[in-house]
Amino acid sequence: MKPIFKFSVLLTIAGLLAVAPGCKREEADFIGPAYISAPDGFAVTAFTATPSSVDFTSGTVAFNASFTHSVTWILTIRGEVSGAVYETKGIGNGFSNLIWKGTHTGVIFFRKGENAVATLSFYGTSLTASSTVNIVNVRNFAAYGYLPLYGDFENFINASYGPPIVYSPYWAHFNFPNPIPNVEQGADSNLLDYNGNIVPSVQGKQYYYIRGLGNQQVFVSGVQSHSNPPSLPATPDNVWVNMYIYGTGDPNAGVEIEYQEDDIDGDAAGYQGDDDDAFVARITLDHKGWKLFSFQYSKLTPSLNAAFGGSGNKIHEPDRIKSFDLVLVKKTNPNSPIEVYFDFPIITVGGPFDPSN
Numbered sequence: 278m279k280p281i282f283k284f285s286v287l288l289t290i291a292g293l294l295a296v297a298p299g300c301k302r303e304e305a306d307f308i309g310p311a312y313i314s315a316p317d318g319f320a321v322t323a324f325t326a327t328p329s330s331v332d333f334t335s336g337t338v339a340f341n342a343s344f345t346h347s348v349t350w351i352l353t354i355r356g357e358v359s360g361a362v363y364e365t366k367g368i369g370n371g372f373s374n375l376i377w378k379g380t381h382t383g384v385i386f387f388r389k390g391e392n393a394v395a396t397l398s399f400y401g402t403s404l405t406a407s408s409t410v411n412i413v414n415v416r417n418f419a420a421y422g423y424l425p426l427y428g429d430f431e432n433f434i435n436a437s438y439g440p441p442i443v444y445s446p447y448w449a450h451f452n453f454p455n456p457i458p459n460v461e462q463g464a465d466s467n468l469l470d471y472n473g474n475i476v477p478s479v480q481g482k483q484y485y486y487i488r489g490l491g492n493q494q495v496f497v498s499g500v501q502s503h504s505n506p507p508s509l510p511a512t513p514d515n516v517w518v519n520m521y522i523y524g525t526g527d528p529n530a531g532v533e534i535e536y537q538e539d540d541i542d543g544d545a546a547g548y549q550g551d552d553d554d555a556f557v558a559r560i561t562l563d564h565k566g567w568k569l570f571s572f573q574y575s576k577l578t579p580s581l582n583a584a585f586g587g588s589g590n591k592i593h594e595p596d597r598i599k600s601f602d603l604v605l606v607k608k609t610n611p612n613s614p615i616e617v618y619f620d621f622p623i624i625t626v627g628g629p630f631d632p633s634n
């Protein structure tokens with residue numbers, strides 16, 4: 278019940294601020310959001326979610342509420358299994374037809390089949406009201422851009438490769454068919470990271486992971502997505518590459534995500550490492566937990582490796598992207614094993630991936 282306790286503390290602080298001496302009630306001078314606390318006698322007279330079971334590929338949920346007084350309200354929807362959160366707030370004595378499309382404002386995605394509990398809360402009172410919605414199907418976030426085939430890692434198939442390699446067509450694992458010593462990688466869920474913490478799912482149930490020491494100073498291993506994207510705009514300012522990546526706070530762990538083009542002036546069809554561009558996003562995984570990384574394609578820099586994408590025309594040509602690699606690299610200590618977990622590498626047009634919309 279930790280989250281509720283934290284919220285109570287927040288409410289208490291909000292309450293203290295509201296009665297702090299010296300706080301004059303001159304609204305014209307108020308800077309920032311105006312929070313209106315619930316007065317004595319405040320009550321929620323109605324709160325409904327319709328329908329109570331929703332398929333977000335085609336439907337939405339409408340919330341309706343009414344209160345006895347005009348106050349600041351906070352609507353928090355939380356997935357019981359995923360822990361996903363959608364939050365919105367407003368001021369009034371209720372709201373009508375507030376539409377939820379299955380989006381989320383936190384980092385975690387809602388999950389198919391789970392219950393989502395919508396809770397109304399207020400400043401100045403511990404009174405809440407709640408309503409539960411069953412998610413028959415989640416929103417189709419793949420439609421927000423271009424998600425590579427099997428890019429949610431939900432249906433990787435244990436085909437002829439067998440465990441521990443979880444195989445999918447359209448993805449090439451750098452440790453298969455020739456194993457890299459001290460490396461394991463594939464799609465999985467509920468793994469324990471090197472700190473002994475469960476790596477939760479961010480989207481669906483599964484993510485892709487690579488971990489180990491490898492047998493080189495810097496390079497550990499990698500994976501390539503080679504499902505050709507459909508036509509993207511040629512304008513690199515208009516294209517974003519996005520990916521959810523879990524970090525453990527280890528400054529030794531880094532990834533290089535390399536988007537590989539078939540340059541317009543290339544010698545042969547397809548991407549050749551010694552003839553075409555690879556544009557690179559370099560990330561140090563010194564953050565903790567899941568985080569969404571988004572890069573404008575025009576901001577990516579050419580590969581520094583002449584044989585692997587460093588010998589192209591140096592022109593950003595997102596319409597000519599053929600594939601991308603995610604490579605795990607040791608940044609500071611060649612003798613310390615590192616790890617990465619990632620999910621949902623989606624390419625978007627016109628702005629970064631925004632699942633709150």
Ligand SMILES: [Ca+2]
Nearest residue numbers: 429480481483
């Ligand atoms: Ca997933």
Ligand SMILES: [Ca+2]
Nearest residue numbers: 543545546547
């Ligand atoms: Ca080429």
Ligand SMILES: [Ca+2]
Nearest residue numbers: 540554592594
């Ligand atoms: Ca190019």
